[in-house]
Amino acid sequence: MDPASRPAPAVTAELATVAAREHGLPAGLLDGYLDALVAVARTGRRLRDAEEAACRRLGGEAAAGGVALPRLVDLYMTASRLLWPCLPELITTGGGGRTADLVAVGEAVWRAADTAVAALAEGHVDAQRQVVRREEAFRREFVEDLLTGRSEVGPLVERAERFGLSLAAAHTVVVAVTDRPVDSGMPTTGCIEDDVRTRLGPRGLLVAVRDGRLVLVLSSAPGRPPGAGAGAEGEVLAAVAGPAAARLTRRTAWRAGVGRPHTGPRGVLRSYREAVDALTVAAQLDLPQRVVHAPDMLVYRVLLRDEEAIADLVGTVLGPLTTARGGAEPLLRTLECYFASGRNSAETARRLHLSVRAVTYRLARLHELTGHRPGDPAAELPLLVAVTGARLLDWPGRPLPVM
Structure with a gap:
């Protein structure tokens, strides 16, 4: 490649293609970046607002395309490295800029590269946050519809598949509380799901927060009829959910209510209400048990009826x-x-x-x-x-x- 004999845009386009091919990414993710560095090298100016905005946009596009931020930054650094030895000729052919003062040129170019990568990362992170917010909103809406019975059954079943739940199966619901509400903004899912799956194997599992309570919805084991072994599974779920609620709220005292397993979307709602009712009765009676099962509370529900x-x-x-x-x-x-x-x-x-x-x-x-x-x-x-x-x-x- 002889940069001196070719227009700068043609050279930067070819360099972008080479860098993108090296990383297996679209060359469009470098759109305008190398041209901006050439302009900076010629004038010594900083990146313009529009150029920073373009980098933020490209960072968002990369996030939407599933490109990890380290890989994206590596692409930009590779493109910058490929451009550097070509800059003297590109600057000279572009209008007689001073090529002797390589230190000044280097400072301007790498300052611009640093600004561009920072904008790129900002756009990438913002796009990730938007995805997380959308997912959280979708999750909150699904949990609310599931645990209130407001949604039609058909769409609810389809949405449940996104969370790995087959609502045709039986599910047991456990609800855990402390004397301080669990905040929906607290990190609730990852470690809790890992703990449950370690103890009970791969199942459909949903971890959520509703009305200041930690809620766990677990699918019954395949081939097991509703109710078979449900007490033991409920104890395991409660043993995970109770301490988790305590950690999240920084409290030591906790109590967990265990609903009975029921099938279908309305079965999840029924098990959830049983677990909440068990907690309510246990609190009213000031029972010493940390884990209360819905069947054990039936006699009190009869009294209240x-x-x-x-x-x-x-x-x-x-x-x-x-x-x-x-x-x-x-x-x-x-x-x-x-x-x-x-x-x-x-x-x-x-x-x-x-x-x-x-x-x-x-x-x-x-x-x-x-x-x-x-x-x-x-x-x-x-x-x-x-x-x-x-x-x-x-x-x-x-x-x-x-x-």
Whole structure:
């Protein structure tokens, strides 16, 4: 190649082709770059705004075409290296620029190359961010439609395939919470998905955040009927989701609700609601378990289904406790611990940090006010159901609903 005998645009076009071929990339990704360097070498000026904008555009096009940023920068450096030995002749033929002062020329050219590559990288990163934002928006919309049942089933099934979910299969949903909401902007997917797949093998898996809770949706194992081994799988999911929620929120206490496996898109929604309901009931009852399964909470859901009846029972059986000194809460808490400890007064005293004598006094006072003796088998069922209903209705902290 003899640059002195050819127009500068022809030389730069050929150099761009050579550099692009060396890296296996389109020569169009260098569009205008080498011509801009020649102009800079001739005049000593900096890159113009339009030239920087062109580099940003090319960086975005490269990102859209799947070209990694290091590979793109390498292409530009190769093109710059190929151009450098040709610059003296190109400058001379282009209008008599000073070729003796190679230091000044070099400073101008490499300053322009640095500016161009920075603009190129900015455009590449911006394009990647836009892709991520679009994907996040698509993911949020899909999760919202899946967990609310707002979308039609057909389109929902098609969209699920993009996340590796076959909604014809059965799915188990686990929801994990701490006392601080999980932020949807927190990094939630990568390490959690890897952990689940390490323990349970390759399955359809969706990790998402909704209403401040961490949500995991797992496809059942192929060939396994719904419910078979679901308890063990739910425990594994909860063991991953709970600590993950704790790490994300920087809290130590966590709880996970496990829904039952159900098939179809509406099955995912049903399992999700079961998991959320299990968490709600466990919080109302202040249960000690970190992992609560939906089937274990069914009896409490039955109680809440007839709120009028349970409120009537609480008011009738435990209402008189409000006349005690200190209110109903100390006696209610004592009765709750008494049942939880297997009707053992000594264990109740230990849990409440009281003396056995104080516990005995409280139980006697409770009998006096309600007419039900805690140790009497005949009184056990109404007292136990009433205590449970009180916690579900947050009584005596809140007034009983008036029907």
